[in-house]
Amino acid sequence: MPKTTDSRLQITSQQLQALNRLAQMVISSMDFDMMLQTILHEAMQMAGAEKGAVLSLSDEKNRPMQTLFKTAEHSQHSLDSAFSDLIGGWVLKNRTPLLLDHFAQDSRFVQARTWFSDVRAVLAVPMFVREEIIGILILTRSESFSQNELELMKIVSTQCAQLLENARNYRHVFRENQQLRMEIERRYDYHGLVGNSPKMQQLYALLQRVIPGEARVLLEGESGTGKELLARIIHYNGPRKEKSFIAVDCGALPETLLESEFFGHVKGAFTGAIADKKGLFECADGGTLFLDEIGNTNPVFQAKLLRAVQEGEIKPVGSEQVRKVDVRIIAATSGRLYEKVKAGEFREDLYYRLNVLNLHLPPLRERMEDIPLLASHFLTKFAIKTKKNCRGFSPKVMRILEKYDWPGNIRELENVIERAVALADASDENISVELLPENLTLFHNGSLLLPDNHANLPQAMEALERYMISDALRHCSGNRTSSADRLGITRQTLISKIKKYALK
Ligand SMILES: Nc1ncnc2c1ncn2[C@@H]1O[C@H](COP(=O)(O)OP(=O)(O)OP(=O)(O)O)[C@@H](O)[C@H]1O
Ligand SMILES: [Mg+2]
Known part of the structure; x- marks a missing residue:
């Protein structure tokens, strides 16, 4: 029960603390539904209400999008939704708060008094964002609400309205973003x-x-x-x-x-x-x-x-x-x-x-513009599979991927990304150059870069070997027997090297 007899100062300081706590709790969540719940719970606590409801209104005005009900621990049955619609409708129409000592005795609700005979005191406040009412808070209890409590709930509703609006916008943007992503996927993804x-x-x-x-x-x-x-x-x-x-x-x-x-x-x-x-x-x-x-x-x-x-x-x-x-x-x-x-x-x-x-x-080298899309597609695929955090590529990595000539085509790209994700730390957000195979970083514009100071002889030899194999494969349109002949090695050796260098 509220301490209506306590000194004004004491109540005000307690209320301020409660208000502060409410603001903190509401801000800590960007989830719209969670926010509604917190607002209703805290407002009921602050006003000592027995039952409460919060209506959130849709963008097309005057239509409750969702109503949340709550009862204090000691009371039974929540508010009737017809009751919350009735009070909500009144507040929406009159654009002003409502304070009733005894619902059944109020002349404005004469026709409804027999339906909601168990309701006594009512406090309802609109939640304004600029000129628009985005929600309505309704509280009831058996003892009258004071003018002071009404003022407090007006402050609560003003504070929470803006936060709710932000969360609603955030939810809207989030959903729009998800939809756009799906649309992009559909546009670029023809049956996989x-x-x-x-x-x-x-x-x-x-x-x-x-x-x-x-x-x-x-x-x-x-x-x-x-x-x-x-x-x-x-x-x-x-x-x-x-x-x-x-x-x-x-x-x-x-x-x-x-x-x-x-x-x-x-x-x-x-x-x-x-x-x-x-x-x-x-x-x-x-x-x-x-x-x-x-x-x-x-x-x-x-x-x-x-x-x-x-x-x-x-x-x-x-x-x-x-x-x-x-x-x-x-x-x-x-x-x-x-x-x-x-x-x-x-x-x-x-x-x-x-x-x-x-x-x-x-071949991939004839559609290099698809590389970023394909690379991101495989990155998402393997990040989900391995539960890693990777979301993108460092600009340098993307430059290398876009310049390399991909003799093993999409399978080679897929293998390179799978390897990079496997080697990435769980917290890595971006794929960095160190996660690419060395032979890839030694290529530029389809030709072999002379090993720099960081490459030792075995690395350089591997890069050369890989380069010659991919060149032969390209020259022979992927035919392994002809490629092996061209390189002067057996088909078997060629196949094992193709595997080693993830050319297939
Ligand atoms: N356009 C694409 N989009 C997404 N993934 C692709 C695409 N093309 C190929 N892949 C993937 O690349 C890999 C290689 O594809 P696939 O096995 O179909 O190639 P292939 O031409 O049959 O190769 P090979 O001749 O070596 O058998 C597979 O994992 C496949 O899912
Ligand atoms: Mg095949």
């Missing part, structure tokens, strides 16, 4: 493909026509340009998405196994064939088969593939029976497949069957 350069825009335009259809697709692009990602996007957004997507690297399968892997075999077809086995075509029936590195197949197999592609029929090894399959084929090569046709290494008829729709994935 990041990039907004003219070359990517062209690709997106083509994709819109490729996805809903059934035609075979040939994807051409250097290593790490996103061929497999694109194949998945085509499948998972197209009419076959409910059925299987099966990816197979034709170059990685031993020639002797190709046929049975693709078309299956029957029991006893060859030594070791102890049971019937379904081939990849049958497993992908109704769905999509992604034939990666299709250029690395031999002519015998190509002839069998032609039949399956052309007729939609397969014959398992050891079987005389032909089976029908319905599979959408997406093939991919890291070079230009037609070069292989010209060299007599790939069947021309199969080439034309596969190349119904041709999508070329540009």
Whole structure:
């Protein structure tokens, strides 16, 4: 209960302290809902109210956006929302505080007195920001409120109104910011493909026509340009998405196994064939088969593939029976497949069957303007994954990323960022140059910088090795066999070095 009989001075000093505490508590939170709760709680404490409500009004005036109710510990039932609307409506209309000793005896609320017969004293104050009422504080108790308490609540409402308004603006800006970010993501992110350069825009335009259809697709692009990602996007957004997507690297399968892997075999077809086995075509029936590195197949197999592609029929090894399959084929090569046709290494008829729709994935160096977007995309991805704080790149790092020629394309960029995030301290906000691989910092404009004072001989040699490998890969459009020949090393050695330098 309030100490209405205490000396004015004592009450004032206590009230000032309470006011100060309220301001501190409200300021300490920028969360609008928390603020409303704090205001109601503290105002009820200061005025010794038994029940209270705070209405926050929407920007389109006169409509309560939200009402918060609270009761003191010893009282039951909160205020009726019809009651808070009635009092709130009166305050809003008259733009002035309301002080009632006995609600039921007031002539202004005659019609409502039987509905809210348990209410006695009422104190309600508008919360003004400039000329606008943004909220209304309503308190009730069984004993009358004093004029002094009304004055105090007017001060509370004036103080809190501005803070509430700030929090509301903050919430508004925050939500707008979130929405903008999502919009930007949507604009730059086409089904998970990041990039907004003219070359990517062209690709997106083509994709819109490729996805809903059934035609075979040939994807051409250097290593790490996103061929497999694109194949998945085509499948998972197209009419076959409910059925299987099966990816197979034709170059990685031993020639002797190709046929049975693709078309299956029957029991006893060859030594070791102890049971019937379904081939990849049958497993992908109704769905999509992604034939990666299709250029690395031999002519015998190509002839069998032609039949399956052309007729939609397969014959398992050891079987005389032909089976029908319905599979959408997406093939991919890291070079230009037609070069292989010209060299007599790939069947021309199969080439034309596969190349119904041709999508070329540009190397990263031809769309350098996408680097900041891609780098931030991967930074967010790995920061979330590793729960790190990294949010951006130092300007020097961004300069290096934008100048480097990325022979391993997006995969290389992704690996570089993953490594940097893994090495970053939990508190690092920016990726600094020290977190980049040394060989990257030794490059500029696509050429090797002579090692400076900080680089020792092994580092310089690694940089040179990396430079020569990426140069060879670029020169041979990502073809590893030709690159290894050019470098005078075995394919195996080349593959291990590509891994070592995160070129793939
Ligand atoms: N436009 C893109 N936006 C975001 N991530 C991408 C994009 N393109 C590729 N990636 C990512 O880069 C990595 C390499 O892509 P993917 O494996 O599809 O390349 P690829 O062309 O099949 O490479 P390779 O020829 O070496 O097999 C993947 O992690 C993929 O998710
Ligand atoms: Mg691939």
